[in-house]
Amino acid sequence: MSHTGRIHSLETFGTVDGPGIRFVLFLQGCALQCRYCHNPDSWDTQAGTLRSVDDILGEIEPYIEYYRRSGGGITVTGGEPTLQAPFVAELFRECKERWGLHTALDSSGFCEPSHANALLNVTDLVLLDLKRMDREGHRELTSQPNDRILTFAKHLSDRGSKMWIRRVLVPGWTDGVDELIGLGRFIGQLRGVAKIEVLPYHRMGVYKWQQLGKTYPLEGIMEPSPAEIERAYRLIDQGIHSAAAE
Numbered sequence: 730m731s732h733t734g735r736i737h738s739l740e741t742f743g744t745v746d747g748p749g750i751r752f753v754l755f756l757q758g759c760a761l762q763c764r765y766c767h768n769p770d771s772w773d774t775q776a777g778t779l780r781s782v783d784d785i786l787g788e789i790e791p792y793i794e795y796y797r798r799s800g801g802g803i804t805v806t807g808g809e810p811t812l813q814a815p816f817v818a819e820l821f822r823e824c825k826e827r828w829g830l831h832t833a834l835d836s837s838g839f840c841e842p843s844h845a846n847a848l849l850n851v852t853d854l855v856l857l858d859l860k861r862m863d864r865e866g867h868r869e870l871t872s873q874p875n876d877r878i879l880t881f882a883k884h885l886s887d888r889g890s891k892m893w894i895r896r897v898l899v900p901g902w903t904d905g906v907d908e909l910i911g912l913g914r915f916i917g918q919l920r921g922v923a924k925i926e927v928l929p930y931h932r933m934g935v936y937k938w939q940q941l942g943k944t945y946p947l948e949g950i951m952e953p954s955p956a957e958i959e960r961a962y963r964l965i966d967q968g969i970h971s972a973a974a975e
């Protein structure tokens with residue numbers, strides 16, 4: 730019998746979460762509470778809709794040729810997908826066996842490595858969000874310290890997983906000089922990082938906080954300019970090179 734997962738939503742034509750055109754599955758449940766989260770309705774582990782792996786495979790099947798021809802595949806995101814690792818592992822295994830699809834896992838990395846190994850065995854690419862390097866700052870931003878996340882990143886590096894590292898750039902929160910150089914230094918010590926993406930903080934999820942009756946915690950913070958994004962890439966790069974020089 731196939732596993733059942735708690736699903737938040739799905740998208741059949743995703744273009745921003747991994748290479749090519751992708752089927753993007755958003756899972757329900759997350760243990761973090763990022764101040765900039767644009768899906769706060771995905772936090773509750775008991776909400777969402779229960780659906781089986783077979784059911785989701787049926788949603789993917791009509792679009793397989795689009796995904797394959799564009800060099801795309803499937804991305805599972807959230808919420809936090811590693812909270813439902815056995816479900817995602819079965820889904821990825823089936824996608825590979827049936828159609829040879831490329832599989833990507835978009836994770837905060839807030840996960841015990843031992844819980845994710847079976848899933849990582851059938852994952853071609855991990856999109857790993859490193860939200861903030863300093864421990865206390867991370868707690869302030871997300872409600873949790875980052876020890877587990879940094880350990881998970883090292884685990885991915887040790888096992889040779891291919892990664893894209895992502896940083897959401899929030900002015901005043903995640904864009905300090907030391908912070909970005911520190912991120913670069915950390916990335917410089919990892920193997921398997923194929924790409925770094927600095928993603929501009931955006932306010933598109935604000936209405937969801939309002940709908941849930943929650944106070945939006947980043948009121949007054951502006952979206953970063955293209956020049957600020959470029960500066961962030963430069964500082965990260967500086968950190969990577971200083972790690973390489975050591």
Ligand code: SF4
Pocket residue numbers: 759760761762763765766767768769771807808809837
């Ligand atoms: S990890 Fe993702 S889903 Fe969870 S709170 Fe942060 S931004 Fe939202």
